[in-house]
Amino acid sequence: MNKHIRCATALALTLGTLIASTSALAQQGPKPEQLIKWRQSAYQVLAWNTGRIKANVEGQYNKDEVVKAANAIAAIANSGLGSLFAPGTETGKGWKETTVKPELFTDKKAGEIAGQFNKEANELARLASAGDAAAVKVQLGKLQGTCKACHDDFRKKD
């Protein structure tokens, strides 16, 4: 290989690497810390809305407020929270250090509980819309059961 060819080859390789790196950068998703912050936020919004429904079924029942809260819970449950548990988010700090246990990323039971959570959330939204306070109360318990199941197995103590 003469000097010019060697030089052209080196240049082509350098450019190729540069283009590949730039492309990888453009395709890069959000950083792990951002994903952890988003999931911590999503669970706070779920807590806010389950708390509102609890206050309604234990006190003065306002159908409109329960519908709003149940719809928010269902939409967040259906939004694809699993993508916020991408590889690389097993440890790290969002708003605070994540309390997820590493088992969540490997145990298929986690996915099963997530599916159950979605199912109960959608049923809660359906019952809220129907306006049956007693049924909403029972269904809220079922939903919270799926929260607890995941916390028991896959969340470290704060």
Place this chain on the structure above:
Amino acid sequence: MNKHIRCATALALTLGTLIASTSALAQQGPKPEQLIKWRQSAYQVLAWNTGRIKANVEGQYNKDEVVKAANAIAAIANSGLGSLFAPGTETGKGWKETTVKPELFTDKKAGEIAGQFNKEANELARLASAGDAAAVKVQLGKLQGTCKACHDDFRKKD
């Protein structure tokens, strides 16, 4: 007033105060710091989902993902975020110090922008469901315009 009557009166007053205090405690809503944490969380979830839609309209469009994200945005917009700006939350720390300006609590323009935000969010969910990527892109811009309008007037710089 004889001694027995005085004693009975004092007891009644004490019991009355006790019952009133307990009742007030039971009716007490979440603390300002909790409300601020919830609203900071809600805006993070909105940011996550607008970011997902932006990535879809600027890159590979996945209708299913856009629908999920748009539905989450609309449900949160409709959930009654105004209640997270209750009196007492003008200052304080949720996940971090609030960046809200005091004007938000007094300027009726804030409520108008909030109404516009809801309207654009619901329209975005409708268009996402119809699956028209170009229309979704335009509508996302309209939604983000309402975010910016509120930030410009009512959010301190971080």
